[in-house]
Amino acid sequence: MSMMMLKMLSSWNWRTRVRLSVFVAAALLLLVVGFLCSRFDDDQYRTLMNNIPDDHSNIDTSTTIKMIHPSKGRPGDPPILAYWIFGFRGESKRMLRLLKAVYHPRNQYLLHLLDGDGDDERMELAVSVESELVFQAFGNVNVVGKSYAVEESGASALSAMLHASALLLRISPLWDWFFTLSSSDYPLFTQDDILFALTSLPRDLNFVGFTNSTVDRNRHHNFNRIVVDPSLHLKQATPLYYAVETREMPTTFDIFQGSPWMVLSRGFMEHCIKGWDNFPRKLLMYYANVVSPLESYFHTVLCNSSEFRNTIVNQDLRCSAPINVSNYYDNLVNKWAIFARPFKEGDPTLDELDRDILDRQPHGMVRGKWCNNGGHNSSSSCSFNSSTN
Template sequence: MRIKRLLFFCICVSILLTLFILFPPLKTRSSSSSSYSSPPLRQYPARFAYLISLSKGDVNQAKRLVYAIYHPGNHYLLHLDAEASDGEHEDLTQFIAVESVFREVGNVWIVKKSNIVTYRGPTMLANTLHAMAMLLKACDWDWFVNLSAADYPIITQDDLIYAFAALPKDLNFVHHTSHLGWKRNKRAKPIVIDPGLYSDNKSDVMWLPMQRSLPTSFKLFTGSAWTVLSRSFAEYCVWGWENLPRTLLLYFTNFISTPEGYFQTVICNSKLFKNTTVNHDLRYITWDNPPKQHPLPLGLKDYRRMIISSSPFARKFKEGDLVLDRIDKEILKRNPNNAFTYGGWCGGRIGRVCRGGNLRNSYGMLKPGPGGRRLRALLRKITLPSSLRKQQCR
């Protein structure tokens, strides 16, 4: 009887989570209600919507990340875990509120009603889908990027926009594989319950004393939890005009490390989107062998390999690591003292601290550098038709 009650509870939680995702509350705390009163004369050829997920103790690291990836042509949504203290929430709110550039452009928001997020449970996926829904309703963008406070860019945003400008806007960068290996028994078969779905007290997932067989109505895929997703695919996952995203949401509600499987399985089982996948997460990450739950921290010894990888982002960094200072100085052309990354929107002059500039006159201008050329070469290589066909949803 105890096992039957647990199964019934799992089903109920799954249905409630689905309703939460499909009908999310769209309340945000904005940096400002103001924005440009008239459309700029020049538009950027590619636009990005960022979700930056923060845990307790991440606020200072997140401030540095926001300055490093900020660009007036993009949009930014920050979520600070409900476990964080009231002081941390207030600190983050003040940071967004007092920055004059954020107030002028109005493209940086904070999720007002934060959620408990468990990394290995479905609450992380729920938070990501909720953020997608908010950004879809709030603004126009071409690609969705999820980051944590431990991430950092290794190219400028002008480089990123320049490189993506040459791509079809339906491409999705999702690292994936159907070769489950050790994940068959460690990820796919166990059944877990995430207390973050029903409790205000954060704790690890609960393991049920049973296992399930692999699904037969769809093929299971796993991969990196870090993605770059097209707007069209984000709409498909959030609005769910077909039953597949909802069905898989129910399945992954009780799946260990849900973010490593949901988007991979949805896109590779969708006839509409499976041919839009690029098998790359656009991150430089180093792992133990065999890989553990979290990647190895990056340091100065990894700097050259990061650059050679041509990836736009890298993880995982410790707060204040010296390699971040080197990235700021040599790649982003910024100093750590609350300055933005070098770019055409703030004057684009190397050696001058970027604090904003005349946004009306410089909006739409790009000043890409070597990072943009490296990334464009990487994108050209991994999106060749012959390369795509060999790696898509295998």
């Protein structure tokens, strides 16, 4: 039935498809994600699981906002999403535009400008957030007031992600999934659609894309070589240092790899941070000297933990940014994505997505059921303008 629906959708012209109603778009996303949940019967997933051993041995923000925690309500109510939106120097306006494209009062948001020298821009970002009436009303957007250097291919990037999830857990422990978004990401669905689609899914699922089942101990050199990330202790981002010496591959656990972009459950993030099992901490020490640890650390913790190995969906819910909007829908269906990346600054595709997919007015929020009035000509709470994107 779902394949027939996809064929029917493919036969529509593009202008008709981009005007799908909220309910139809959400139903499509639910069908796609539901298809992914059949992973327990998938031969490739069983092969992956067969390779896993049975066992193994203060928030400083620039603005203080009183939090209003939404009630999780009944089991059938929508989930609460925690978004970590990060960027580097000169990307604060892009971060604000992305925030408005994914904003929903039910969620939690943490904005993080990853640059040791960007104090002025960080303050400007905090002021912009504080000036938005909607953010003030719901109090669910926070800006990290201090930052540090991050080398994207080093352990400092992994440290930043763990720090962000720890902050979100401290701000509010009620959320269900942790989303990582960079300033070059952009949504392909509204938050109403995404929340609707995720409502019927188990809240312990972890969406992590894998490139292979396990790392070949004899051929994979990225884990044999030793690297040092100076950005862990220096103010300015510094390239990695590569040691001449090598080391043996670990023997007490299998290493897994995949996409550095993922959607992780709150229970799993608490497992990594609070660590009732010592394995995430031991693994963190090992990955302090590994190239691109974000492409492997969480994958390895998941697959070597009996409590979480059966919660994996082999899909990161991302796709490559479309060249133009006219072929975006086909990419979305084929890749089962709800976010696309990376978009360059000023990409006109973003304006097309705002107009034809998200129904987002310039400088405004994406309209949703949470608005006082969704009419285009009304002065609703999500259609106000501001000085930033």
